[in-house]
Amino acid sequence: MNNIAILCSGGDVSGMNPAIKHFVEYSLQKGLTPYFIYDGYEGLIDGSIKKASYQDVAGIITRGGTIIGSARSQRFKDASYRKQAKDNLDKYNIDKLVILGGDGSFKGMDIFYKEHATAFCGIPSTIDNDINKTNYCLGVDTALNVIKNAIDSIRDTASSFKRAFVIETMGRECGYLALASYLTSGAEMCLIPEIPYNLQAFEQSFIGQIQNGRRYFIAIVAEGVKQDSQEIAKWFEETIGIESRVSILGHIQRGGNPSVYDRLMAYKFITYAIDGLLQNKQESVVCFNESGFNYESIEEVVKPYKLDEKLLSCLMENQNVQA
Numbered sequence: 001m002n003n004i005a006i007l008c009s010g011g012d013v014s015g016m017n018p019a020i021k022h023f024v025e026y027s028l029q030k031g032l033t034p035y036f037i038y039d040g041y042e043g044l045i046d047g048s049i050k051k052a053s054y055q056d057v058a059g060i061i062t063r064g065g066t067i068i069g070s071a072r073s074q075r076f077k078d079a080s081y082r083k084q085a086k087d088n089l090d091k092y093n094i095d096k097l098v099i100l101g102g103d104g105s106f107k108g109m110d111i112f113y114k115e116h117a118t119a120f121c122g123i124p125s126t127i128d129n130d131i132n133k134t135n136y137c138l139g140v141d142t143a144l145n146v147i148k149n150a151i152d153s154i155r156d157t158a159s160s161f162k163r164a165f166v167i168e169t170m171g172r173e174c175g176y177l178a179l180a181s182y183l184t185s186g187a188e189m190c191l192i193p194e195i196p197y198n199l200q201a202f203e204q205s206f207i208g209q210i211q212n213g214r215r216y217f218i219a220i221v222a223e224g225v226k227q228d229s230q231e232i233a234k235w236f237e238e239t240i241g242i243e244s245r246v247s248i249l250g251h252i253q254r255g256g257n258p259s260v261y262d263r264l265m266a267y268k269f270i271t272y273a274i275d276g277l278l279q280n281k282q283e284s285v286v287c288f289n290e291s292g293f294n295y296e297s298i299e300e301v302v303k304p305y306k307l308d309e310k311l312l313s314c315l316m317e318n319q320n321v322q323a
């Protein structure tokens with residue numbers, strides 16, 4: 001069969017639309033007929049499937065989000081709904097799937113594959129960057145640029161008003177966004193779930209810096225850190241003696257015009273995914289690491305993710321703060 005479909009599952013990221021555009025174009029180049037499945041596994045169960053054309057993807061490369069929608073689906077955890085999903089694929093003679101999602105989505109597809117043997121290739125797509133075996137997930141660069149712009153803007157007001165700003169980034173239990181933002185924005189503090197911290201260790205240094213004329217502090221806090229951002233702001237006010245504000249960046253990190261890097265990565269991820277399916281790879285995820293792109297098994301990809309040791313040690317060395 002020559003029919004191939006794409007769906008987005010779980011949290012959307014900026015970069016999905018460039019991926020969808022290249023999916024359609026590359027499938028057609030390779031003599032495949034591309035299909036869209038709308039709203040993730042929900043649409044697969046409900047048969048929201050449509051043949052895709054060049055016209056559908058014209059002009060979408062600049063848009064964040066996904067034109068085919070994404071969703072979480074409780075029903076997909078139920079075998080009878082997965083059977084219904086398989087029947088829908090059979091109706092359209094689709095036997096190859098490209099899945100843009102996180103490890104939860106891949107786990108779901110793994111179960112589906114074991115029951116119904118529909119070949120699939122996953123593309124790691126989550127701004128959390130928390131998928132094992134890949135250093136990069138689609139959408140991360142755009143999210144980092146959104147955070148960078150936010151921090152740069154906040155710095156302007158923080159320095160004008162002599163304030164400490166506690167900026168909270170997304171990432172669930174993973175501190176990658178916070179850590180990469182810290183290393184690239186010149187912030188004074190970074191708290192992430194992977195490293196235990198003690199606010200006392202910053203006290204002497206920060207008070208000394210104010211005495212030496214420092215006007216503001218930028219602290220980046222990952223959402224998975226146990227202590228609430230408000231509590232850290234209170235610590236700045238009460239212990240360091242500087243007025244403080246909290247800025248929770250929230251869902252703006254997921255959206256926006258896809259960066260050049262994400263557009264390029266979308267292009268490459270899709271090319272690898274379709275090539276893999278054409279080479280008869282049945283069940284894999286395209287990963288990107290030091291050795292470039294490769295195909296990893298679901299078993300490996302769903303193992304717990306560990307943050308890059310080198311980045312972690314940079315943080316630990318930098319935060320060995322001195323007055």
Ligand code: ADP
Binds near residue numbers: 010041077109126
């Ligand atoms: P992400 O893919 O971003 O990690 P989730 O963990 O929310 O997001 O998973 C996305 C979807 O994948 C779920 O809503 C569900 O439909 C499907 N899924 C996850 N785990 C399973 C599972 N064990 N069995 C079947 N489907 C699953």
